[in-house]
Amino acid sequence: MPEILFDFQTTIEYRRKLYARFGRASGINPAIMWPSAEQLKTKMEMDRELEPNLMEMLENVEKQKMEEKQRIIDRERKVEQQMGKLNTWLKDLYNRKAKKIAEVNAIRDKKDRLVEEVRQYFGYKLSPKDPKFQEVLEKKEKEEKKAEKEAKKKDKMAKEMARLASMAQQQQQTDGNKKTSKVVSSEKDQ
Secondary structure, three states: OOOOOOHHHHOHHHHHHHHHHHHHHHOOOHHHHOOOHHHHHHHHHHHHHHOOOHHHHHHHHHHHHHHHHHHHHHHHHHHHHHHHHHHHHHHHHHHHHHHHHHHHHHHHHHHHHHHHHHHHHHOOOOOOOOHHHHHHHHHHHHHHHHHHHHHHHHHHHHHHHHHHHHHHHHHHHHHHHHHHHHHHHHHHHO
């Protein structure tokens, strides 16, 4: 058995280690291996405070099961709602897809039409990679953009004129109402 040189060698924990290592040859009373009645009492009190009892544990488990069931029910309800919306989503998807395809086809048709106009301009079939062809194609595209811009400008002007005309008409109606109300009020005064 080792000689006692330090204070920690006098502690109960150290003696327990010695008894565990050397057994009866250590000369230590085996009764120190178990806690005293006071230590046992404080340990049990701490366990009661820190650890829930069986009924509390069962209640917690039951509560967790109920919460899980409710989560599942909510999730299923949400999935059913989303499935109800699925048809509208699919219609929207197909409409967007058809719209994109129509736009692509319109652009392709426009390009084909411009290419055909350029070919008719030259009077014979010309490769689209030819610089002359590219030059005339750019001119045609510029002319078309200019025409579109003019059409937008005319459209905007027509809308503005219609708005101004409607404002003028409303102004005339309110002026007419004011005059008639003045006439009516002057007749009442007499």
